[in-house]
Amino acid sequence: xxxxxxxxxGMFVQEKEAVTLDCTYDTxxxxxxxxxxxxxxxxxxIFLIYQGSYDQQNATEGRYSLNFQKxxxxxxxxxxxxxxxxxxxxxxxxxxxTLGRLYFGRGTQLTVWP
Amino acid sequence: xxxxxxxxxxxxxKEGQNVTLSCxxxxxxxxxxxxxxxxxxxxxxxxxxxxxxxxxxxxxxEGYSVSREKKExxxxxxxxxxxxxxxxxxxxxxRRGPQKETQYFGPGTRLLVL
Numbered sequence: 001x002x003x004x005x006x007x008x009x010g011m012f013v014q015e016k017e018a019v020t021l022d023c024t025y026d027t028x029x030x031x032x033x034x035x036x037x038x039x040x041x042x043x044x045x046i047f048l049i050y051q052g053s054y055d056q057q058n059a060t061e062g063r064y065s066l067n068f069q070k071x072x073x074x075x076x077x078x079x080x081x082x083x084x085x086x087x088x089x090x091x092x093x094x095x096x097x098t099l100g101r102l103y104f105g106r107g108t109q110l111t112v113w114p
Numbered sequence: 115x116x117x118x119x120x121x122x123x124x125x126x127x128k129e130g131q132n133v134t135l136s137c138x139x140x141x142x143x144x145x146x147x148x149x150x151x152x153x154x155x156x157x158x159x160x161x162x163x164x165x166x167x168x169x170x171x172x173x174x175x176e177g178y179s180v181s182r183e184k185k186e187x188x189x190x191x192x193x194x195x196x197x198x199x200x201x202x203x204x205x206x207x208x209r210r211g212p213q214k215e216t217q218y219f220g221p222g223t224r225l226l227v228l
Binding site: 004018039042043044045046047050091100101102104105106107 | 145147149154156158162164172181191200202204206210216217218219220221222224
């Protein structure tokens, strides 16, 4: 069975500080991809970052980085220098290579305060 | 501009009525997906299609139907058999199966039952 767990329903961070959003996953597939999406209050899902299970280095995209610990099956999102516009729901997702689809966690609501 | 469009933005359904949600993409993507999102929840997969004229059930396909007659289009019909259709519906597409191929999302359709 495939499973994504996000244990933080809500997180708060002050502007300009860094924040880590947790994600753990479970799959028996040796090859898989890990994704993070941002969902503002408007509802649209915005792709942030991708990590492949065989990638040697942690993925980075601007202020976003993915702390990938394969042995622990964790794929935490780190947002550096938080901005007010980062306030949104954040979803972790996984794609096992054999199944051709994504599995989503329940999300973490991030609030950035001035 | 390339992207995914969904219409309508809001849709109202009467009891016993079938309604169809539109999803169109001009990204030349092979794969398309339909998700349902309930308040405070993650995304759940309804149906997906890897190629034209072929589609597979997701986790919550009961009460829904789809067709994939054109590469660009993947309409979702919410039938009267779906007893609790009120939700936010998101359509997505990717170049192939989503492992290593990011899914891009449309703006969504909010379905309400009158």
